[in-house]
Amino acid sequence: xxxxxxxxxxxxxxxxxxxxxxxxxxxxxxxxxxxxxxxxxxxxxxxxxxxxxxxxxxxxxxxxxxxxxxxxxxxxxxxxxxxxxxxxxxxxxxxxxxxxxxxxxxxxxxxxxxxxxxxxxxxxxxxxxxxxxxxxxxxxxxxxxxxxxxxx
Ligand code: ZN
Numbered sequence: 001x002x003x004x005x006x007x008x009x010x011x012x013x014x015x016x017x018x019x020x021x022x023x024x025x026x027x028x029x030x031x032x033x034x035x036x037x038x039x040x041x042x043x044x045x046x047x048x049x050x051x052x053x054x055x056x057x058x059x060x061x062x063x064x065x066x067x068x069x070x071x072x073x074x075x076x077x078x079x080x081x082x083x084x085x086x087x088x089x090x091x092x093x094x095x096x097x098x099x100x101x102x103x104x105x106x107x108x109x110x111x112x113x114x115x116x117x118x119x120x121x122x123x124x125x126x127x128x129x130x131x132x133x134x135x136x137x138x139x140x141x142x143x144x145x146x147x148x149x150x151x152x
Pocket of ligand 1 (some may be wrong): 037040041042064065066067068129
């Protein structure tokens with residue numbers, strides 16, 4: 001657990017200080033969703049550009065605690081360039097990892113940094129902070145808008 005703990009601290013700290021794709025809106029975007037975690041005050045908007053079933057570009061904006069921000073940043077770093085199906089599969093793994101009572105952590109050998117998020121299970125009050133952006137991602141992918149919105 002010590003190795004996981006230090007990985008957790010290292011990754012959360014890094015992504016909170018230097019969140020990837022934060023306050024960045026993709027030049028083209030066609031999937032959007034917003035999510036709130038009133039327990040903590042975290043709220044984020046996600047913009048994605050999905051083309052031919054692949055997540056080509058990503059960005060998020062909003063405010064929240066270190067865990068929620070780091071989780072969103074880690075997530076976008078991981079899903080950018082992936083297919084929608086791959087991103088939804090990762091959502092399922094992360095959701096199971098964070099919310100299952102079992103001590104079993106799914107096989108995430110290809111997802112070293114995301115595995116760091118499992119450290120949040122030591123702090124049950126913060127699990128919703130970590131899962132928020134993943135729910136927003138799922139909502140954005142489910143929201144199959146045909147419109148492509150171009151930022152000015
Ligand atoms: Zn939070």
